[in-house]
Amino acid sequence: MRLDSDNIRNLPVTGLWRAVLIVxxxxxxxxxxxxxxxxTPRHSSRIARRLALADSLRLEMRKAADEGRLLQWGxxxxxxxxxxxxxxxAKFERLHRRLQKVDRRLHHGDQLLQERYKRANFDTxxxxxxxxxxxxxxxxxxxxxxxxxxxxxxxxxxxxxLKADYRGTMSVAVAYLGIAAGVxxxxxxxxxxxKDNEFNLNSYSNxxxxxxxxxxSKTYRGHATSGNIISYIKKGQVKQQAVNLNGYYVFNHxxxxxxxxxxxxxxxxxxxxxxxxxxxxxxxxxxxxxxxxTGSNARLRIVELGIGVGYGYNLVLGRxxxxxxxxxxxxxxxxxxxxxxxxxxxxxxxxxPSVIITGRGAAVYSWRNKFVGLTMVYNTSPTGDRDKxxxxxxxxxxxxxxxxRF
Numbered sequence: 001m002r003l004d005s006d007n008i009r010n011l012p013v014t015g016l017w018r019a020v021l022i023v024x025x026x027x028x029x030x031x032x033x034x035x036x037x038x039x040t041p042r043h044s045s046r047i048a049r050r051l052a053l054a055d056s057l058r059l060e061m062r063k064a065a066d067e068g069r070l071l072q073w074g075x076x077x078x079x080x081x082x083x084x085x086x087x088x089x090a091k092f093e094r095l096h097r098r099l100q101k102v103d104r105r106l107h108h109g110d111q112l113l114q115e116r117y118k119r120a121n122f123d124t125x126x127x128x129x130x131x132x133x134x135x136x137x138x139x140x141x142x143x144x145x146x147x148x149x150x151x152x153x154x155x156x157x158x159x160x161x162l163k164a165d166y167r168g169t170m171s172v173a174v175a176y177l178g179i180a181a182g183v184x185x186x187x188x189x190x191x192x193x194x195k196d197n198e199f200n201l202n203s204y205s206n207x208x209x210x211x212x213x214x215x216x217s218k219t220y221r222g223h224a225t226s227g228n229i230i231s232y233i234k235k236g237q238v239k240q241q242a243v244n245l246n247g248y249y250v251f252n253h254x255x256x257x258x259x260x261x262x263x264x265x266x267x268x269x270x271x272x273x274x275x276x277x278x279x280x281x282x283x284x285x286x287x288x289x290x291x292x293x294t295g296s297n298a299r300l301r302i303v304e305l306g307i308g309v310g311y312g313y314n315l316v317l318g319r320x321x322x323x324x325x326x327x328x329x330x331x332x333x334x335x336x337x338x339x340x341x342x343x344x345x346x347x348x349x350x351x352x353p354s355v356i357i358t359g360r361g362a363a364v365y366s367w368r369n370k371f372v373g374l375t376m377v378y379n380t381s382p383t384g385d386r387d388k389x390x391x392x393x394x395x396x397x398x399x400x401x402x403x404x405r406f
Contacts, residue, residue: 132405160224210247261324261362273313306330
């Protein structure tokens, strides 16, 4: 007999207990009905088998690593070759011993990495290491650059704004106990539609970190105005090579974690912020053909080195969300800048303040052993004197990522 609300009304219970039983049966019956309508038994069993297989492989890999059998699959291959007669037993034993020797060394190295990975030199109420040895991330990157300038040439004011093509790449990154490596491809570059080259190197730890960006661009385009004359600058007319480096040191690194937002090698458990100090370097060489329609070429060289103080904050909302925002302005302590045009050289001059500003932002959503998020790094370096030549180079990189740990 099915138990429902009509059957309960005939049971020898009264008052509150009857109401409780009626509500419980209605909830249970409705839940079972939803499962019956939405679940396909065959499809559910197929998904369950695949999930069970993936989980068993993960557990076997972890068990093999714990027992020093990282290369156990190689032993199986050798044994299969011996059974097929491709190698004799003596060669099998020789290769088997060599494989075991390499396995022991790998196991020793793995133990050292685990000790380093699990070393808690931070406040565990605020920061933690994620579970799992391996982290795999799929990333999509979008970057862009802009160049603005203004000044005066023999009393004639000029200004302009140039923008390079956006650069998009797709990449895969694999990390083992906090040590990561990745590979990226640019579809437009592979198709021959991109003339720009960009190289990014970044490293984030709780205390120290840095970003290095190299850009070689031939796709700047835009306009320049000199007096009442407007010149349109086409692709290939402006070529630029630029290097930007910025590093940081975080004072409150026991509670505030940059990598929790940008590399996901840590987990921020509670909200925290920190004052930080930084060092920035920006160098660029920009060549302009047919400078302001004069028929001559111009070359701009700028080198800047700055130090400064900034602040960053990680906001943790609930059990899943992490938001990061930080800014690090550095004041130039060394600057060299000049422009060569028409055979003459002119110093751009210095106007206080001259700074390099680095801003970072991130939003990360985590659940179980998975995470998805978006990060942003923005650099701007305005320098020069508007009465002579003032240049502002801007650079940004957006990164959308999805990853999982096991």
